[in-house]
Amino acid sequence: MPFNIWCGGCNSMIAKGVRFNAEKKQVGNYYSTKIWSFTMKSPCCKQEIVIQTDPKNTEYVIISGAQKKTEDYDVEDAETLLLPADEERDKLADPMYKLEHQEEDLKKKKEAEPVLVRLQRLSDSRHSDDYALNRALRDRLRSQKKRVDEEKKSARKMGLGVRLLPPSAEDATAAASVKFASKFEKSRRDKRAAIKAASIFPESSSSTSKNKVDLALKRRNIKAGAASALMAGRVKPSSWQSTSSGSSRTRMPALATRK
Structure with a gap:
C-alpha cells in the first residue's frame, strides 16, 4: 500500500507498506504512459479496493472501497523543508517577485551559514583521512x-x-546483596518441617495400658515357672524366695540352676 487508507467496509486503517495480492490491468493511457488499475481485498472485512495510477500528478488515486487518510505534519517537528506550492512556482516567473524571493533566500542563507560551515568542518575532520x-x-x-x-x-x-559477559559494577552489587541461609536457619526450617509433618493428636492411652498389661503378664509367667520348678524339686526354696523378693532386673533365676 503506497499510503495509509481507511477501509470502506469496517472503517479500519490499513497501514502504508502492507502487501496485497492484487489483480493488475491496464485501464487507459496518459500520452505514452499506461494507467494501471489494482484490485485487491481488504484483510479485515474482504472489502474490494480499487486503486489506479495517476501519471499526470505522479500519485495513486483510490477509485472505490477505501478512503485515503490525510496526515498533516509540522515542518519544524518533522525537520524537513517546506516545498513551494504551485501558486508560488507560478509567481517565480514574475521578475519583481523573484527578486524579493531571492533576497529572502539570501537572508536565510546568511543566518544559517555559521551552522553550515561548522557542520562542514566537522564532516571534513571526520572523513578526511579514509585510510586512518x-x-x-x-x-x-x-x-x-x-x-x-x-x-x-x-x-x-x-x-x-x-x-x-565481562564483570560489571551492577553484577558485583547484586552478588553482594545476596544472603545465604546459615546452619541455624536450616535447623529451624527442619524443626518447623518436622512439626508440620507430625500428627496434631496425642498418643492414645490404650497403647500405654496395653504395654503395662503385657509387662505384668510376663512377670506372672516367670513366677509360675519358678513355682513349678520348685515343686518338681529342681530349685531350692531359698533361691525361689530370693527370686520373689528380688528386683525386677533378675527375671529368671531358676533357669540358671538347672542341672
Whole structure:
C-alpha cells in the first residue's frame, strides 16, 4: 500500500507498506504512459479496493472501497523543508517577485551559514583521512574478536557452553546483596518441617495400658515357672524366695540352676 487508507467496509486503517495480492490491468493511457488499475481485498472485512495510477500528478488515486487518510505534519517537528506550492512556482516567473524571493533566500542563507560551515568542518575532520578511519575500524574489530575468544576459552574451562559477559559494577552489587541461609536457619526450617509433618493428636492411652498389661503378664509367667520348678524339686526354696523378693532386673533365676 503506497499510503495509509481507511477501509470502506469496517472503517479500519490499513497501514502504508502492507502487501496485497492484487489483480493488475491496464485501464487507459496518459500520452505514452499506461494507467494501471489494482484490485485487491481488504484483510479485515474482504472489502474490494480499487486503486489506479495517476501519471499526470505522479500519485495513486483510490477509485472505490477505501478512503485515503490525510496526515498533516509540522515542518519544524518533522525537520524537513517546506516545498513551494504551485501558486508560488507560478509567481517565480514574475521578475519583481523573484527578486524579493531571492533576497529572502539570501537572508536565510546568511543566518544559517555559521551552522553550515561548522557542520562542514566537522564532516571534513571526520572523513578526511579514509585510510586512518579504516585502520581504526579494523583494529577495533581485531580487539573485539580477541576478547570474544578469551571469554569463550574461560567459559570452556568452567565447563560452560555459553560465553560469559565481562564483570560489571551492577553484577558485583547484586552478588553482594545476596544472603545465604546459615546452619541455624536450616535447623529451624527442619524443626518447623518436622512439626508440620507430625500428627496434631496425642498418643492414645490404650497403647500405654496395653504395654503395662503385657509387662505384668510376663512377670506372672516367670513366677509360675519358678513355682513349678520348685515343686518338681529342681530349685531350692531359698533361691525361689530370693527370686520373689528380688528386683525386677533378675527375671529368671531358676533357669540358671538347672542341672
